[in-house]
Amino acid sequence: MAERSFKAEVEQLKLGDGEPFHGEGILAVTKALLQAGVAYVGGYQGSPISHLMDVFSDASDLMAGLGVHFESSASEATAAAMLAASVNYPLRGAVAWKSVVGTNVASDALSNVASGGVTGGALIILGEDYGEGSSIMQERTHAFAMKSQMWLLDPRPSLPLIVDMVEKGFELSEASNTPVMLELRVRACHVTGSFTARDNRRPPLTVAEAAAAPTRDTNRIVLPPANFLHEVEKIEKRWPAGIDFVRRHRLNEHFGTERDEIGIIVQGGLFNSLNRALELLDLSDAFGNAALPVYVLNVTYPLIPDEVQAFCAGKRAVLVVEEGQPEFIEHELNTLVRRADLQTRIIGKDVLPRAGEYTAAVIKDGIARFLRAHAPDRAPAEEPAQPPALPPGAVPQRPAGFCTGCPERPIFSAMKLVQKEVGELHVSADIGCHLFSILPPFHIGNTTMGYGLGTAGASAFKPEGKRAVAIMGDGGFWHNGLTSGIGNAVFNQDDNLTIIVDNGYSAATGGQDIPSSRARPPHRQTNNPIERAVRGVGIGWAQTRTRTYDVAGMRDAIRDALTSPEKGPKVLVAQSECQLNRQRRIKPQMAKALRAGERVVRERFGVDPDTCTGDHSCIRLSGCPSLTIRSNPDPLRQDPIAHVENSCVGCGVCGEVSHAAVLCPSFYKARIIANPNRRDRLRHRLRGWVIGALQQRSARRLAARAF
Numbered sequence: 001m002a003e004r005s006f007k008a009e010v011e012q013l014k015l016g017d018g019e020p021f022h023g024e025g026i027l028a029v030t031k032a033l034l035q036a037g038v039a040y041v042g043g044y045q046g047s048p049i050s051h052l053m054d055v056f057s058d059a060s061d062l063m064a065g066l067g068v069h070f071e072s073s074a075s076e077a078t079a080a081a082m083l084a085a086s087v088n089y090p091l092r093g094a095v096a097w098k099s100v101v102g103t104n105v106a107s108d109a110l111s112n113v114a115s116g117g118v119t120g121g122a123l124i125i126l127g128e129d130y131g132e133g134s135s136i137m138q139e140r141t142h143a144f145a146m147k148s149q150m151w152l153l154d155p156r157p158s159l160p161l162i163v164d165m166v167e168k169g170f171e172l173s174e175a176s177n178t179p180v181m182l183e184l185r186v187r188a189c190h191v192t193g194s195f196t197a198r199d200n201r202r203p204p205l206t207v208a209e210a211a212a213a214p215t216r217d218t219n220r221i222v223l224p225p226a227n228f229l230h231e232v233e234k235i236e237k238r239w240p241a242g243i244d245f246v247r248r249h250r251l252n253e254h255f256g257t258e259r260d261e262i263g264i265i266v267q268g269g270l271f272n273s274l275n276r277a278l279e280l281l282d283l284s285d286a287f288g289n290a291a292l293p294v295y296v297l298n299v300t301y302p303l304i305p306d307e308v309q310a311f312c313a314g315k316r317a318v319l320v321v322e323e324g325q326p327e328f329i330e331h332e333l334n335t336l337v338r339r340a341d342l343q344t345r346i347i348g349k350d351v352l353p354r355a356g357e358y359t360a361a362v363i364k365d366g367i368a369r370f371l372r373a374h375a376p377d378r379a380p381a382e383e384p385a386q387p388p389a390l391p392p393g394a395v396p397q398r399p400a401g402f403c404t405g406c407p408e409r410p411i412f413s414a415m416k417l418v419q420k421e422v423g424e425l426h427v428s429a430d431i432g433c434h435l436f437s438i439l440p441p442f443h444i445g446n447t448t449m450g451y452g453l454g455t456a457g458a459s460a461f462k463p464e465g466k467r468a469v470a471i472m473g474d475g476g477f478w479h480n481g482l483t484s485g486i487g488n489a490v491f492n493q494d495d496n497l498t499i500i501v502d503n504g505y506s507a508a509t510g511g512q513d514i515p516s517s518r519a520r521p522p523h524r525q526t527n528n529p530i531e532r533a534v535r536g537v538g539i540g541w542a543q544t545r546t547r548t549y550d551v552a553g554m555r556d557a558i559r560d561a562l563t564s565p566e567k568g569p570k571v572l573v574a575q576s577e578c579q580l581n582r583q584r585r586i587k588p589q590m591a592k593a594l595r596a597g598e599r600v601v602r603e604r605f606g607v608d609p610d611t612c613t614g615d616h617s618c619i620r621l622s623g624c625p626s627l628t629i630r631s632n633p634d635p636l637r638q639d640p641i642a643h644v645e646n647s648c649v650g651c652g653v654c655g656e657v658s659h660a661a662v663l664c665p666s667f668y669k670a671r672i673i674a675n676p677n678r679r680d681r682l683r684h685r686l687r688g689w690v691i692g693a694l695q696q697r698s699a700r701r702l703a704a705r706a707f
């Protein structure tokens with residue numbers, strides 16, 4: 001079950017010639033693929049491309065009807081390898097993933113497909129996860145485009161242009177026998193707009209038809225001597241063909257005035273932010289009518305020497321707005337103006353930050369600096385630095401952490417308890433929500449080396465008299481961890497413990513199904529138990545615990561694994577459903593039951609204010625966002641007490657932790673019953689009566705002792 005359903009939106013993908021399409025960037029991309037006669041689609045989810053995968057998935061019946069093959073790939077490497085279908089056959093194919101991490105994973109297949117080249121258009125749609133909202137290392141996909149010679153499109157975030165670039169991307173790929181990457185920043189994925197639809201096109205040749213009549217050309221396979229010839233072909237044929245296509249079809253755009261002594265060159269994807277910055281400087285309007293020439297690189301690799309020369313000629317200085325580092329485009333522009341013997345100064349990172357996201361505010365400052373140095377008469381007046389809206393100290397510090405009711409939290413609470421007994425553990429962390437264990441309140445996890453690589457990251461660690469622990473998510477396990485982690489540990493006779501966090505989904509990427517998911521989606525084979533898979537590659541000590549919320553049980557299982565005399569790698573599968581997905585799943589069911597007048601029971605936890613001493617060890621051992629503090633009702637005590645606020649989903653970990661750690665008796669569980677039946681009402685009345693009587697007695701005793 002994915003984070004968002006696009007079942008309603010995908011209806012628009014059926015629109016025909018001339019009809020207006022309104023919606024988000026990711027839907028526009030999908031519509032463009034269908035209009036372009038794509039024959040196969042694949043990919044692996046990850047922000048900001050997760051929702052594109054969800055759109056594909058929700059549109060899979062429509063795709064099947066058009067003869068388009070779709071699959072959710074096991075990893076980005078799998079998705080990239082699918083492009084093999086475009087090597088020998090005139091089949092258009094598109095795959096999607098999150099860059100730069102996904103591109104790293106895919107790079108083996110990408111190098112191969114880029115070397116041999118393609119016959120059918122091969123489009124790789126990349127979610128560029130760069131900037132303040134990102135959770136990954138800040139690297140640029142541009143480097144991959146350069147090293148493997150694949151073209152890189154970075155379209156201006158406007159729906160008609162994005163749709164056109166998808167179609168042109170296929171044509172460019174076919175004209176130059178080169179895979180084409182289409183980079184979408186998060187804003188482009190979700191920008192809304194309209195465009196005029198065209199009819200969907202059935203692929204002229206389907207993957208099934210192509211596979212029924214196989215052909216092969218050994219010159220397209222990376223094997224000597226063909227691989228050396230690919231290098232020649234890349235330089236002599238594909239490069240000039242690519243440049244020629246981009247130039248003839250005017251994929252790059254010009255905005256603003258025609259002639260000037262200064263100008264701006266910008267990555268297409270940053271155009272909207274640039275234009276907003278210009279607007280704030282009174283140098284443009286909302287429609288991009290800039291007061292100076294702007295050259296928009298919808299194709300950021302390769303650059304087109306003639307176009308660059310024509311734009312720079314007669315200009316004293318040109319500002320290049322290029323996000324990230326190294327500044328590949330700036331380097332290349334300098335080379336191009338030098339080769340053309342132009343005296344134009346290329347100004348980039350000297351006035352813009354070397355790294356970090358280029359928001360409109362950042363670009364605005366950069367333009368102001370550029371103008372002050374190179375066109376002072378047009379520069380804005382110096383503004384005094386604005387103090388921050390709030391002093392930093394006024395903003396409460398709150399590290400990212402597990403969701404309310406997350407089933408992963410008790411695993412780490414249990415690990416903390418085990419550490420009290422066996423000492424500090426070396427913990428190799430993995431990509432996924434469980435990575436939050438590194439932050440307060442858990443402080444568990446020493447390194448993270450990549451998706452599904454938790455166990456591999458621990459393989460060199462053989463602590464004396466102890467065992468190292470690796471964490472692996474179920475998503476990472478199926479992505480590659482089964483072989484790179486578990487298989488490797490068996491083969492190398494490791495003695496470590498891997499805790500596999502099996503929450504039923506690829507939770508961190510938005511709740512997509514994976515091979516061990518418990519859901520039964522119509523087009524996938526799920527319910528493949530992780531324990532069976534690890535036993536299949538030779539694990540002897542494997543256990544599955546089916547309720548992570550049982551903190552004492554988790555603690556005992558982890559302790560057993562760490563102290564068992566048995567040699568060899570150990571695997572503990574810690575199972576409980578991702579709470580976000582669980583809530584998404586059960587909330588509509590509960591709402592439906594409530595509407596039908598049925599009895600619905602909800603569990604909530606609370607803290608008895610009279611018992612709580614205010615030591616907050618519950619908060620320190622769990623960190624649940626629903627646990628907060630409130631002032632102590634006891635006039636003789638100063639410390640604020642713990643309090644469970646309304647987001648509580650009743651997972652019970654706070655209470656479990658308190659008991660397992662022998663902390664605190666102040667937690668209570670409440671059952672909130674909607675549409676109670678007669679027994680519920682009777683019980684309620686009886687309880688009210690007993691409690692009322694006891695309270696009255698206690699009130700009387702207090703009154704008797706009152707001053």
Ligand SMILES: O=C(O)C(=O)Cc1c[nH]c2ccccc12
Pocket residue numbers: 044045046047098101102105135136431450451508509
């Ligand atoms: O969705 C995210 O934020 C991720 O980082 C997940 C992800 C998807 N593919 C990957 C490949 C390597 C590392 C992380 C991911």
